[in-house]
Amino acid sequence: MKKQKVYLDHNATTPLHPQVKKAMQKAMESFGNPSSLHVFGREAASLVEQARENVASFIGAKAEEIVFAGSGSEANNTVLNMVACSSKHCCPFKKDGKTRIVTTQIEHPCVLESSKCLKDRGVDVIFIGVDDQGKVKMDELSHAIVPGVSIVSVMMANNEIGTIQDVRTISQMAHKVGAFFHTDAVQAVGKIPIDVKDLNVDFLTLSAHKIYGPKGIAALYSKKGIPFCPFIRGGHQERGRRAGTENTLGIIGLGIAIEMRAQEMIPEAKRLREFKNILRDGIRQKIPDVRFNGHPEDSLAGTLNVSFRGAEGEAVLLYLDMEGIAVSTGSACASGSLDPSHVLLATGISAELAHGSVRISMGRETRISEIKYVLDVMPNVIDKVRKMSTVY
Amino acid sequence: MEQNWVYTEKVKDHFMKPRNVLKDGEDFKADGEGSVGNIKCGDQMNMYIQVDKDKQVIVDCRWRTYGCASAIASTSVLSEMIKGMPLSQAAKLSPKDIMQQLGSLPEHKIHCSVLGDKALRAAINNYYERNGMQENVRTEEVKIVCQCMNVTDQEIEHAVLEGARSYYELQERTKLGTVCGQCKDEAERLLSEYIQKHF
Numbered sequence: 001m002k003k004q005k006v007y008l009d010h011n012a013t014t015p016l017h018p019q020v021k022k023a024m025q026k027a028m029e030s031f032g033n034p035s036s037l038h039v040f041g042r043e044a045a046s047l048v049e050q051a052r053e054n055v056a057s058f059i060g061a062k063a064e065e066i067v068f069a070g071s072g073s074e075a076n077n078t079v080l081n082m083v084a085c086s087s088k089h090c091c092p093f094k095k096d097g098k099t100r101i102v103t104t105q106i107e108h109p110c111v112l113e114s115s116k117c118l119k120d121r122g123v124d125v126i127f128i129g130v131d132d133q134g135k136v137k138m139d140e141l142s143h144a145i146v147p148g149v150s151i152v153s154v155m156m157a158n159n160e161i162g163t164i165q166d167v168r169t170i171s172q173m174a175h176k177v178g179a180f181f182h183t184d185a186v187q188a189v190g191k192i193p194i195d196v197k198d199l200n201v202d203f204l205t206l207s208a209h210k211i212y213g214p215k216g217i218a219a220l221y222s223k224k225g226i227p228f229c230p231f232i233r234g235g236h237q238e239r240g241r242r243a244g245t246e247n248t249l250g251i252i253g254l255g256i257a258i259e260m261r262a263q264e265m266i267p268e269a270k271r272l273r274e275f276k277n278i279l280r281d282g283i284r285q286k287i288p289d290v291r292f293n294g295h296p297e298d299s300l301a302g303t304l305n306v307s308f309r310g311a312e313g314e315a316v317l318l319y320l321d322m323e324g325i326a327v328s329t330g331s332a333c334a335s336g337s338l339d340p341s342h343v344l345l346a347t348g349i350s351a352e353l354a355h356g357s358v359r360i361s362m363g364r365e366t367r368i369s370e371i372k373y374v375l376d377v378m379p380n381v382i383d384k385v386r387k388m389s390t391v392y
Numbered sequence: 393m394e395q396n397w398v399y400t401e402k403v404k405d406h407f408m409k410p411r412n413v414l415k416d417g418e419d420f421k422a423d424g425e426g427s428v429g430n431i432k433c434g435d436q437m438n439m440y441i442q443v444d445k446d447k448q449v450i451v452d453c454r455w456r457t458y459g460c461a462s463a464i465a466s467t468s469v470l471s472e473m474i475k476g477m478p479l480s481q482a483a484k485l486s487p488k489d490i491m492q493q494l495g496s497l498p499e500h501k502i503h504c505s506v507l508g509d510k511a512l513r514a515a516i517n518n519y520y521e522r523n524g525m526q527e528n529v530r531t532e533e534v535k536i537v538c539q540c541m542n543v544t545d546q547e548i549e550h551a552v553l554e555g556a557r558s559y560y561e562l563q564e565r566t567k568l569g570t571v572c573g574q575c576k577d578e579a580e581r582l583l584s585e586y587i588q589k590h591f
Contacts, residue, residue, distance in 0.1 A: 315460050333435070351433075389458045
């Protein structure tokens with residue numbers, strides 16, 4: 001079997017789209033500061049505004065509702081911190097002098113850690129659990145979303161297991177009690193159709209490097225009319241909502257990445273869904289004692305998360321890496337902490353199965369030959385790790 | 393890709409071709425066996441030793457692990473080190489001795505490699521117990537350092553292996569000294585002792 005180099009970690013990050021690379025290379029000539037009034041500045045500003053238009057129209061928003069930020073983490077931090085802000089300007093987020101946040105146990109660490117920090121600062125935070133397929137428990141949610149809640153924040157698609165939440169319904173529940181709604185859609189935008197007006201969300205986070213754009217640039221949709229309190233202060237950029245000279249190169253890259261997504265997203269999802277079925281069936285057929293994590297239907301087309309009993313995930317990952325296959329794992333050993341994936345534990349699986357989990361995330365350049373290669377290599381790797389295992 | 397591997401060539405070699413793993417259905421008659429670790433924490437280690445009873449020397453060994461690349465590689469190296477080694481010497485092996493043989497590991501992976509020598513000590517103790525030599529059994533003494541938060545010296549050692557380098561980081565990880573603070577001096581002494589021992 002010929003060794004191949006197969007990248008199946010697209011939920012971690014993606015390669016630049018060739019069109020993005022081209023646009024960014026060209027944009028390197030436009031060095032002007034978009035805030036400058038002269039021709040250099042105006043040229044840069046017009047490129048930035050074009051990108052803003054692209055992002056806005058892709059998610060059904062107005063250009064002025066898009067705020068560029070340095071990362072998805074920054075955008076999420078911005079929302080949560082503004083909710084807990086005690087300045088007079090941000091009062092609408094407080095109910096009877098108290099800030100209350102409802103979120104879930106499977107959010108990205110940037111939401112979880114921010115929420116925990118706010119909790120230490122006196123904010124009420126409730127973390128809602130999920131079922132065994134990673135769907136947010138709607139009964140727990142309806143108990144938690146009561147008058148007095150400031151904001152509900154629920155991620156649209158999970159980075160580890162790919163499960164997609166019913167954001168429209170949850171947003172409705174939030175609005176019914178007068179709460180705002182935020183969704184971290186970093187893994188969803190560009191993979192499933194999203195319309196902010198249809199979903200009726202107040203804030204939405206998206207990131208460029210998950211959709212073949214550059215790293216270090218993201219966008220926050222902030223619905224017109226909703227109060228805004230900047231996280232990074234000291235400049236009039238982004239209509240005063242995010243200070244700091246614009247990352248023009250990144251913004252232009254994001255704009256083109258989004259434009260490409262509009263063309264490629266739907267046929268790609270169809271293809272990846274087929275690949276996922278082939279991968280899932282093949283693994284089930286060739287490898288005993290596996291468990292597939294996440295929702296079988298309501299999940300990202302390109303994300304497959306599987307646990308191998310008795311096989312530690314980091315060892316599996318590195319043996320696969322030796323064969324040229326790049327995946328990720330929910331094992332503690334890969335994360336630098338003692339705990340395995342908080343997402344998998346929240347779905348109720350045992351720590352052993354969480355340590356033995358592997359995430360395969362496909363993307364626009366994934367080919368069926370690569371899937372077949374994985375199916376050729378993986379059974380031997382799992383067998384090798386299990387033969388060393390104390391528990392298999 | 394290969395040139396940027398986080399592990400040294402030796403670690404990689406032992407990871408790819410682990411030595412002395414107990415094979416399926418292998419009839420290895422162990423004179424002592426030990427098991428340490430916990431699947432919940434993501435690592436578990438079994439060690440099996442054969443002993444020349446006249447010379448009190450380890451002649452052969454086998455092992456199995458549920459663990460990551462560092463655990464696999466470090467135990468593989470350990471299994472080569474101990475063949476022909478007197479029990480008394482083997483019982484004193486520390487993670488640092490294994491690390492010296494292995495070259496090095498990324499700092500955050502060192503805690504993954506401490507199970508090998510623990511499992512070996514458990515196997516040696518098991519051998520002594522089976523052969524009526526209880527007086528040789530060395531138990532790991534655990535001492536409570538912080539009375540308020542019930543934190544032991546073992547937990548301090550663990551926190552150091554996990555990356556704690558200052559008293560503040562130690563407090564963050566173990567919560568020791570966060571009530572009365574009387575244990576600060578001893579905790580700081582142990583902190584530097586364990587950093588010295590492992591790094």
